[in-house]
Amino acid sequence: MKSARPIYDNLFEVIQNRRSKRIFLEKSVPDDVLEAILNAGFRAPFAAQLCSLIYTRDRKKIKDLQPMGVYPTTQVLIFPLIDLNRHEQVMNQRGHSYNFDDTLALWLGLQDVSLVVANLTLAAEGYGLGSVLLGAAPIVADELVKMFNIPKRAFPVVGLCLGYPDPAEHTEIRPRYPLSFSAFEDKYHQPSNKELLEAMKVMDEGYLAQDYYIERQIKIPLLKGKDSIDYDTYSWCEHISRKFISGGWSKGSLLDTLRKHGFNFD
Template sequence: MSNQNQRVFDIMLNRRSMRQFLDKPISDEVLEKILKAGFQAPFAAQLCSIIYTRDSEKITELQKIGAYPTTQVLMLFLIDLRRIEKIMTKRGHSYDADDAFTLWLGVQDASLVAENVILAAEALGLGSVFLGAIPHFAEPLAELFNIPDRVFPMVGLCLGYPDPAEHTEIRPRYPLEFSAYKDVYHDHSDEDILSCMKAMDEGYLAQNYYIKRSAKIPLRKGKDTIDYDTYSWCEHISRKLCQGGWAKHPLLATLEKQGFTFKIKPKK
């Protein structure tokens, strides 16, 4: 493999989320390069836009929804149906489809742009971490960033030059054979699931991941009998998904407030 190609793999395989950044500005030139690489991602219908800000007041405001205080640039990846609808109008077409599918295309487009952005940022010596709670806060974000109807913030991203004081390690993943299947879907046996769990739990425990961050999610119901010597990724993600605060911010209602409509109900 050429050195150049090896570098692409190194960037992808060594990337890890960074949450602490140096007080070093990101120049316009660097930002533009990253954004250009981002939008060169494959697209279904160019349904992604980005808002980026260096405004410290806005970044401070976003700390309420997870932004890290040392973030130099904060990006919002938007699913943007508004722009394409203006183009369609110019072409004499009106949009009367159900939004579920265009939303889906928007998620696909925005995800690919977002991944290109983080890899381009890595290549230029920057680090980043996504902010996943963003969609639940679409309403206040719309206010803060003038986001109109038919545009929806899918995910956020904190960017900056990584602080070398932050000790990060490459986080484990499921073993490949349990994620990539040849020819047909592989429905996991109990034994497979235990292997997946072992790989993830032992990997995170070996890095003391949760104890270092005091990141245990408190158990809402019942007595918590798990301590940090066994609390690991499988327990963490289960608690996050099954007792997360999502119910407080139902996503469909938030999408509807932002002007998205879901008219076609599945046939019974």
């Protein structure tokens, strides 16, 4: 098989320019490119290699998963898994049996998965592909388990849509909290009210300047009371706050879902 060549090899250029892409060209991702991206994913540091992944290029599967938020023009759909099933097989081969705290194993698995995902997204950019993550994977774990034959004690953490980005999609670099609000030297820093408001302003004005919510007509309704915030002020801080006002997983708790898929928290 020929070896794929990245179109960028300047890591900082890739990191600084990355933004989520949600519309892709009808152009398939060659095997060598996909293999290079997957390999780059697994070059991430690991705690115990508790991450495996399922991927598909099957148009029907991609279509069937659209109700969970998969973008229709996705060319490769990836579900990184926390995989204790595979790990236990390795242990068994070595004559050991698993007797570990599943909450800690899940935590280690999440650490491994996060790093693999970060590498996958950057490697994809390096090969000229775009991506977007999908947070709903755990909510639809039952469907994914069935579709991809995922065994017990392996669990999808997130989804990742990949493809060559459609240049017609309007994307912008989204703002982030200022570094002083996110990175603390030597000692955790509780922001003063002024610092808090300044950090929130960076996010809110950044999203307002990009017309993000008005363009998409995205607004999470309030549970009670009159909603007096209109699109001239509805921005990221209000949006992310409203997301956490109530609820959680639509079908019971995540712990219950994990129990159903073979994890043990007793």
